[in-house]
Amino acid sequence: MESSASRGIPPRKGPVALALRYYGRELARLRRLTAPAMLLPALGNIGINYIAPLVIAKLVARIAGGSAALTLGAALPYVLGFAGVLLLSEAAWRGGLHCLNRLDALGIERLYVIGMDELFAKDAAFFHDNFAGSLTKRVLSFASRFEEFVDALAFSVVGRFVPLLFGSVVLWFYEPLLVVALLVMIAVTGVCVLPLIRRRQALVGRREEAIARVSGHVSDSLMNMDTVRAFAAEEREAVEHRSRVARSRELTLRSWDYGNLRIDTVVAPMSVLTNALGLLLAVTIAGTGHGVEAVVVAFTYYSSATRIMFEFNWIGRRSKRIARPPGRRVKRRGAARPTVDSFFRMGRLSCSQPPHKVWVMGC
Template identity: 85%
Template sequence: GGGGLGGTLPYVLGFAGVLLLSEALWRLGLHCLNRVDALGIEHLYVIGMDELFAKDAAFFHDNFAGSLTKRVLSFASRFEEFVDTLTFSVMGSFVPLAFASVVLWFYDPLLVAGLLVMIAVTGVCVLPLIRRRQALVGEREEAIARVSGHVADSLMNMDTVRAFAAEDREAAEHRSRVAESRRLMLRSWDYGNLRIDTLVAPMSVLTNVLGLVVALALGAADHGVEAVIVAFTYYSSATRIMFEFNQIYRRLESSMTEASQFTELLLTEPTVVDPPRPEPLRSRAGDVRFERVTFAHGGGEPLFKDLDLDVPRGTRIGLVGRSGGGKTTLTRLLLRMTDVDGGRILVAGQDISRMAQADLRSMIAYVPQEPAMFHRTLRDNIAFARPGATEAEIRRAAEAAHVTEFADVLPEGFDTMVGERGVKLSGGQRQRVALARAILRDAPILLLDEATSALDSESEILVQDALWRLMEGRTALVVAHRLSTVAGMDRLVVLDRGHIVEQGSHQELLDADGAYARLWQHQSGGFLDDSAAARVEVRGS
């Protein structure tokens, strides 16, 4: 007994060593796989956002922010599931199958041939069904994206939902979308269960029967019962893998479908792109010229046709006219949020389509009609215009825009989080923050689109004074519906349905008794209020 134990000890120790080695290799493999997962997810997150940043404004107008958020996050996060399924399920099934083929080959190559033929036949039969299910899974994922988009849309506009007592209506719309998503989920799952599995199951049985028949034939020859047991065991393992294939592929399919839906969005090339070799910025002079500009929204009737407008350096231009006349569109064309259909726009003598977009926009400070706020601190929102600005510079810009009047009384001052889209601030406060951002930008060209429309009269007078100081020595294009806010501009341009119908100073246009005079009379009742008159007199002197 002692001798027997001594004789087997080396084998026991060898077996233990193999187990320890396999455990070490397993841990090493997981260590490497964890890094593949982490680096892959990081890389895909970066690629996803880089691709979205490269898109033009029209892309974001046509897609739900919530849907895009869900898709770009899933694009990266599902990578872990994909890699793990590929490693543990697919490769974990392939290795035993390959080992079984080697073992069966030693008994008889016919066993291997029979197994591979049955697997191939099953694959050929299932392939068309898989393609059909891929389409069903695509519809399911699109429905889930629509649910995400509606959730984000409702949450971002919750004040409006409550103001119109629309909670029940929005909840009903949510239930409807979720029900549609559930219907498409069940349809894709049932297709796998009732169509694919019902085909794979009999093929698995047939494969087992074939293996048993071949094994019995071998056993009846010269391999004995050993061949029957080995062949049937490995055939059973192979058919189990075939049967589990649907579940394995379903996990892969879900990951790949979400990724493919995001990549399909990326296949649409942006219409506004930098030229292959952008011209370097030669000057930071602020002169702007629109030369025979033609533009139409979405391929419709042209809004502008052969429009010419010259804005010399340091000139302050007021863009006025009825809604829909093209005032805001002009500012977006200058920012190159969209490209002109004909003609060209020059800034400092350079065609903006030949410049890098970043170089062009570095010359412009823009205050839109609806100021955009990030869910960050008040300081961060102002400093967004110039991230390297000092605390003193941020403070000066805030004082010039009268932000300090409300910021200094906040519990956390400039460290106060403004909420998503600035919901913690009033409309007037958001406009002041946007103006502070423009002041901090310190760019040679100012684009102001109804920049003071949300301010009360007292605040507007204060901010207007700050804006007049800011506009000194800069080129300014100011869109306004309240004519008193632009009456003191160097030149007023009256737009109507994409055409310049009049231009000149405030007094010249009043004397002309045309479209501007009628607008002025409509707003002021034929009289110029004292504050506006004073501003016109001061700017004209």
């Protein structure tokens, strides 16, 4: 950890860790909601992605094994079992979401209050050193991103990895090699992708700065529209807006492209390879007696489990979007700096200096 921190990991690590501590405290405080909110969606996923296909695999094996056509009476237990499993899974999902909604709402409420209380306790100098607009944004996103964090935990982490555990146990009974191959391929993909996700983080940071520069300038122009009019500076403001927007478009595309053309071009072939490997293993077992059942189970389990590979990317993206708590480690940054005083400076200087130079000062 020490060495990675010194090797240029984004400086938001401290604030992010702090936000995570606040979020963790809310999860602990609301633990009666946290437990079912995390586990019930996972249970629902187990039913839908792993138990229901198992019923189908058994039914298919029964049809393939029987010499005569299956009667409706003999098939009915399978169909009813299938419907029952799905219905229970949906009930688990509804119950889980019910708790998750309460967890999100109560956590957000508390974090809104904590955030403002912290700010009210600050001294006057703090407010002179920080822009009200950026503090507002930080209070709001510190609280509202709790929802994003908890949902990612419930859906992408617990809701994916607990079912994977269940699926591994079932697969083990068919062929231990199926489990080994699946877990090794997932782990290898994770290891390959992790450094790429980190590298993209730098691109995302630059993108977010560029977007903040756009919104800062928009807010600034609109708030000082009288002054803009007084100096007949509409055209200059519009040009500046266009150049900031173009820069933000460029950096946005760069970060999106990195995800699609760099990270997912690793994940996608690995996921295809894993699925094909699973099928190949299942076919070899099929020769040894389990027959069609193993093929259906391997196909459905592998295609559910390999979806985790694409989540790596997503989890990495989300966990970094956590807002820092308001009132901590707040410092002026070029990107977040509004241009209102730069604008006044421009107004005063525009007679003697060419406007583009002044804008450079303003940025």
